[in-house]
Structure formats: structure tokens, C-alpha cells
Amino acid sequence: MRVLVVHNRYSSAQPSGENRVVDEEVTLLRAAGHRVGLFERRSDSIGSRSLLGKAAVPLLVPWNPAVRTELAARLRAERPDVVHVHNVFPLLSPSVLAACADAGVPVVATLHNYTQVCPPGTLHRAGRACGECVGPKVPLAAVRHGCYRDSRLATVPLAVGLAVNRRRWWSGVERFLCISAAQRELLVRSGMPAGRLVVKHNFVPDPGAVRTGPGRHLLFLGRLTEAKGVRLLMAAWEEVAAGGGVGVPLVIAGAGPLDREVAAWAEGREDVRFAGLYDPARVREAVAGAVAVVAPSEARETFGLVVAEAMAAGVPVVAAGHGGFSELVEDGVTGLLHRPGDAVSLATLMRRIAADPGRNEEMGRAARHRYDRFFSPAVGLERLVEEYRAAIAGRTESMGGS
Incomplete structure (x- = not known):
């Protein structure tokens, strides 16, 4: 199978479980004989931009037209069977979905957090659980509270991106991979299309040894x-x-x-x-x-x-x-x-x-x-390939079997 993985890598200064998951899935797929390409941006690159370039980053969060053009060209050249989207914030944006639609390539998206219903993706504010923005509404509460980095200004691009791209996400992705049933249940309650939301747990590599003795x-x-x-x-x-x-x-x-x-x-x-x-x-x-x-x-x-x-x-x-x-x-x-x-x-x-x-x-x-x-790699690989095939079949069916 030919797979193109789309991911905006988080800053290397902070440990990222999401980066790890992406890397381990790519390694697992390649080891199983699948051809896997990467279409990435790195948040580390923001630091080397000019002052004007840094100031422009928030404008790219809701939509990055250059990424749409670049990814569409790559899809036409490589013709993958499926695109697997992970994180698109802040440098990729949901414009990747438009590029996939342009090329007629089915999309699978792993939902690592709650950014589909909560601008910072945490459902947590001021030391407690928060669900004010959950549901089919404009997330004005997040802006009012400054939920991202305790800043109203920094929260605006996320809230705008969520509001204007919600329908694009829901119609442009064949399979959303939720990483727990609890996550899926909340997202279904928020109005996301239940038929496209499936549970596929993350896996972790076998450490090669188990604990011996009582522990220290x-x-x-x-x-x-x-x-x-x-x-x-x-x-x-x-x-x-x-x-x-x-x-x-x-x-x-x-x-x-x-x-x-x-x-x-x-x-x-x-x-x-x-x-x-x-x-x-x-x-x-x-x-x-x-x-x-x-x-x-x-x-x-x-x-x-x-x-x-x-x-x-x-x-x-x-x-x-x-x-x-x-x-x-x-x-x-x-x-x-x-x-x-x-x-x-x-x-x-x-x-x-x-x-x-x-x-x-x-x-x-x-x-x-x-x-x-x-949660083993063998189970993770089986479920991942199963969902890729389902996405491909779904896109083929929606196109009338062409």
C-alpha cells in the first residue's frame, strides 16, 4: 500500500507523544512492506523566520494556500492510495484536505486530542474540566477566556480555523481514528459524523523486558x-x-x-x-x-x-x-x-x-x-491497515466505483 503521512511536528524542545506515535506508525508500516512518504512541517522552523514571517504564522493557521498547492502537486506525482493526516497546526492547516480532494485521494485522520471541538484541544481550563465550546457552535468562549497560551490574541486563529473548517473536516475525511472510546463518544455528542468515527488505540513498542521484582x-x-x-x-x-x-x-x-x-x-x-x-x-x-x-x-x-x-x-x-x-x-x-x-x-x-x-x-x-x-504493534498494524482499506473502499464507493 502507498501511504502519505501528513504531520506538523511539534517543537523538539518539548516531549511530544504525538510525534512519537507518528514516527512509530511510519516505522511499523515500512517494516511491514508498505511504501510510506512524509509531508511535514516543523514548528522548530518558526524560530528561524524573519520577524515578518513569524508575524504571518497566525494567518496561516486557518488556511495555508501554499501548502494546498504543494501537497496537490505531490499527490499527483506520487499517487498514494491513502493520505494519513495527524497534526496540521500551525503551519499546514486544513488546506491539506482541499489538496487531497483535488487529487481524489481518500483521507484518514487520527484525532490525537479534542481540537475538533476545543481550540487548544484539551477540554481543560483554569484547573478544571471545560466543555464550553463543545458542540456545533462558534467557539467564542475560548477567545473570551484566552484558552490557548492564556492569550485571547493567540486563541483567535485557532477558534477561527475551527469555525470555518468544521464542515470541511467532517466531509473531507473518510475515517477519523479516535484513540479511545471515551474520545469518540464525546465527539459524536458534539455533532461529528458517527459513521466516520472509529476507535483505533495507539500502540507502543514492546520494551523487550518486563518488570522483575517488586519495583524501586x-x-x-x-x-x-x-x-x-x-x-x-x-x-x-x-x-x-x-x-x-x-x-x-x-x-x-x-x-x-x-x-x-x-x-x-x-x-x-x-x-x-x-x-x-x-x-x-x-x-x-x-x-x-x-x-x-x-x-x-x-x-x-x-x-x-x-x-x-x-x-x-x-x-x-x-x-x-x-x-x-x-x-x-x-x-x-x-x-x-x-x-x-x-x-x-x-x-x-x-x-x-x-x-x-x-x-x-x-x-x-x-x-x-x-x-x-x-496495545501491541501487531494489533496496531492490523487495525491501521484495516482502516486504510475501509477509507479507500469508502472513497471508491462514493465515486460510483470508478
């Missing part, structure tokens, strides 16, 4: 933001420490806006280690050495790669009981789900998962079994 630490791994539950975790750990601890330290690995706050909180403590940003090898080592991975996101995650990575290593998870986490984690079987936003609930479950090594080991084995069934 509890591990938070991810971006250091309030939405990821970092402040909630710190509050919960104070509860744990006040009760005498759990016998192992908390390791916090990642980078983000709360770097300094986390470092200051951890400084001088024997029960906490702030590790900063790990490279992939250190990530695998840290996960495989964990009593449990803690994922206390206050935003409703669409999936949760860190949860799947823990499962692959035979490690249970303590996660917030909402969004994609409720689907990934079988509560009491492969991990434990705490009440979202509740520090006491999170502290209680961190104590519980560390208190019974035998039960913890059982949950770890069950987690690995669940990974093999739902």
Missing part, C-alpha cells in the same frame, strides 16, 4: 503541567508522607512549565527525586523499575501512552478515573483509578498499590496481558 519507586513520567496533575500529585504525596510514606520514593521525570516549582518542592527530600527529562533508554529503565506508574491527569486524556508503556513492562498504574484512562485501566485488575482531582483519593491508592507486593505482581501480569491483546 513510584513513577510520574510526563509533561510538568497542571493539566497532567503534577500539583495534584505533590499534594497527594504530602498526604502519603504525613502518614509515614510507602517505603519507596516518588520519582518525577519530565519537563515543562512547572520545572522550577517541582524542583524546589523536591529539593532536600529523601522521599522524592526530581529526575528531569529522560531519554528513551532511561524511560524504559525507569518504567520497568517502578512499583507503579502514576498518571493523575486533571484533563481528560484521549489515550495515555505512559499507561500503555507501563502495561508493556508488566507494571500496574494508578490513574485518574476519567477520559481514556478509564478505558485503558481495568480498575482493580491492571491498576487502580482514583477520583479525578482528589488528592486524598490519589494518596490512598498510592499507599494501596505499594502495600501488597503479591497483589501488585498479579496486577502487573494482568497489565502485560492486556497490552498484548490491545
Whole structure:
């Protein structure tokens, strides 16, 4: 199969699960013998633009005519069977859909977040869940609140792009790949076409080894933001420490806006280690050495790669009981789900998962079994190719079999 992957890569200064997913899918498809091309833009390139060029970037967010022309020419030259769209913000724009329509190539789009109904894509604002813009309406609330980067001005291009391109997305994509059933359910409720929305979970590569022994630490791994539950975790750990601890330290690995706050909180403590940003090898080592991975996101995650990575290593998870986490984690079987936003609930479950090594080991084995069934590369490849074929068949049918 000939596949062209379209993706605007996020800044390399910040860890991006979405970039990882794209890279791993491309590698998987190529290893299976499919011919995969890339049509990319990189957000890193914005920094090297002139002052005028940087100022023009927001104008390209709703529509980039140069991208439409360039991609259409490439599609005519390469004639792929299907185009797989991932992120188009900020340099590609929904003009890629027009280029695919010009060339008559079917489109599959992975929805990594909630940008179809929420300009910043998080459904999270001011430390709590938010759904003000969900539904078939102009997302004026996002502009009023300055939801993207706490700036009304920066939010305007996203809100405009969502409003003017909504119908183009819904009619121009044959198959939307939701990465959890919870995400699909919310998007269907918002008015997106249910018949085009399917669930295809992300996969994670097999780390090559599973946990041996009881584990040496509890591990938070991810971006250091309030939405990821970092402040909630710190509050919960104070509860744990006040009760005498759990016998192992908390390791916090990642980078983000709360770097300094986390470092200051951890400084001088024997029960906490702030590790900063790990490279992939250190990530695998840290996960495989964990009593449990803690994922206390206050935003409703669409999936949760860190949860799947823990499962692959035979490690249970303590996660917030909402969004994609409720689907990934079988509560009491492969991990434990705490009440979202509740520090006491999170502290209680961190104590519980560390208190019974035998039960913890059982949950770890069950987690690995669940990974093999739902989140392994073999399953990911099968589902991906299946959806490509469905998109091709759908486009052929809509064209009258021509």
C-alpha cells in the first residue's frame, strides 16, 4: 500500500507523544512492506523566520494556500492510495484536505486530542474540566477566556480555523481514528459524523523486558503541567508522607512549565527525586523499575501512552478515573483509578498499590496481558491497515466505483 503521512511536528524542545506515535506508525508500516512518504512541517522552523514571517504564522493557521498547492502537486506525482493526516497546526492547516480532494485521494485522520471541538484541544481550563465550546457552535468562549497560551490574541486563529473548517473536516475525511472510546463518544455528542468515527488505540513498542521484582519507586513520567496533575500529585504525596510514606520514593521525570516549582518542592527530600527529562533508554529503565506508574491527569486524556508503556513492562498504574484512562485501566485488575482531582483519593491508592507486593505482581501480569491483546504493534498494524482499506473502499464507493 502507498501511504502519505501528513504531520506538523511539534517543537523538539518539548516531549511530544504525538510525534512519537507518528514516527512509530511510519516505522511499523515500512517494516511491514508498505511504501510510506512524509509531508511535514516543523514548528522548530518558526524560530528561524524573519520577524515578518513569524508575524504571518497566525494567518496561516486557518488556511495555508501554499501548502494546498504543494501537497496537490505531490499527490499527483506520487499517487498514494491513502493520505494519513495527524497534526496540521500551525503551519499546514486544513488546506491539506482541499489538496487531497483535488487529487481524489481518500483521507484518514487520527484525532490525537479534542481540537475538533476545543481550540487548544484539551477540554481543560483554569484547573478544571471545560466543555464550553463543545458542540456545533462558534467557539467564542475560548477567545473570551484566552484558552490557548492564556492569550485571547493567540486563541483567535485557532477558534477561527475551527469555525470555518468544521464542515470541511467532517466531509473531507473518510475515517477519523479516535484513540479511545471515551474520545469518540464525546465527539459524536458534539455533532461529528458517527459513521466516520472509529476507535483505533495507539500502540507502543514492546520494551523487550518486563518488570522483575517488586519495583524501586513510584513513577510520574510526563509533561510538568497542571493539566497532567503534577500539583495534584505533590499534594497527594504530602498526604502519603504525613502518614509515614510507602517505603519507596516518588520519582518525577519530565519537563515543562512547572520545572522550577517541582524542583524546589523536591529539593532536600529523601522521599522524592526530581529526575528531569529522560531519554528513551532511561524511560524504559525507569518504567520497568517502578512499583507503579502514576498518571493523575486533571484533563481528560484521549489515550495515555505512559499507561500503555507501563502495561508493556508488566507494571500496574494508578490513574485518574476519567477520559481514556478509564478505558485503558481495568480498575482493580491492571491498576487502580482514583477520583479525578482528589488528592486524598490519589494518596490512598498510592499507599494501596505499594502495600501488597503479591497483589501488585498479579496486577502487573494482568497489565502485560492486556497490552498484548490491545496495545501491541501487531494489533496496531492490523487495525491501521484495516482502516486504510475501509477509507479507500469508502472513497471508491462514493465515486460510483470508478
